[in-house]
Amino acid sequence: MEAEPKVEPPSDQWADKAWTMLTTVRRQSPLIQCITNFVSMDLMANTLLSAGASPAMLHTLEEIPHFTPHVHALCLNVGTLSADWLPSMKAAANFAFNSSKPWVLDPVAAGASGFRLNACLELIQLKPTVIRGNGSEILALSKASVQPTKGVDSSHESTDAIEAAKSLAQATGAIVAVSGAIDIVTDGKRVIGAHNGVAMMQKITATGCSVTALIAAFVAVDPSNAFEATALALSVFGVAGEMGMRLAKGPASLRMHLIDSLYGLDEASLISQVKITTFCD
């Protein structure tokens, strides 16, 4: 049976935690290494900067042993994957895992081809802390099968992938997040939903990639609580989207206002808008 959101009053606890996390990111400014697709590099780096984190888009294999040990978290994204980038991703994931640093996987278009699916499954063997995808990506990973696909966009609602997300979390030990109208986060047992964001965020390329990087920044400052940090990052990004939308005329201006809203987000605005609920079967 499909999970239903449990009706709960807005949780001040989540809202307070969101503010604490955002201020911690701003104060600590964690260094986040991103090995990501060409489309997302700009928006991802700007999202991290506007949240107070420090992005570095380094991907050459020769640099990984020198650089990755110094980062606070790693974000791997297979959006424009080619065979020569995969060894860099694996090396970086190994360094992160061996030095107990969190790392986050964005399995962009995981079901689009055997090459991409196998690459994602091989990366998952290297123990990501969090996997964040859209509904179709999480379904493809959970079934480990190439699926009829719209490429990087989802043809499923996030809620269609709740059971798939739970099994993927149980099988891998990762926190699994499924983005969409409601962002779902599970550790394989608990399921929570972040209800922030606006539909027009789907009309800006790389918003999914960017929120995955933001998850890496939040987990970097609270690595022992990746489940909550993931939900809070999704909610904070969604709140910035909602605030940006009040000023935007379309996707291009939303992109700009989302970044400005994330940068300027204050305590009262964040606390009044965070909406995270528990799901139950």
Ligand SMILES: Nc1ncnc2c1ncn2[C@@H]1O[C@H](COP(=O)(O)OP(=O)(O)O)[C@@H](O)[C@H]1O
């Ligand atoms: N219908 C929607 N309503 C509100 N927010 C949405 C909606 N669809 C996507 N988002 C938000 O847009 C961002 C990107 O999510 P999504 O489009 O699912 O990822 P991807 O780009 O990887 O497919 C997330 O922050 C998500 O919460």
Ligand SMILES: Cc1ncsc1CCOP(=O)(O)O
């Ligand atoms: C359009 C596109 N093509 C390859 S990667 C990419 C960006 C995907 O970004 P997102 O998954 O955040 O929509």
Ligand SMILES: [Mg+2]
């Ligand atoms: Mg994506």
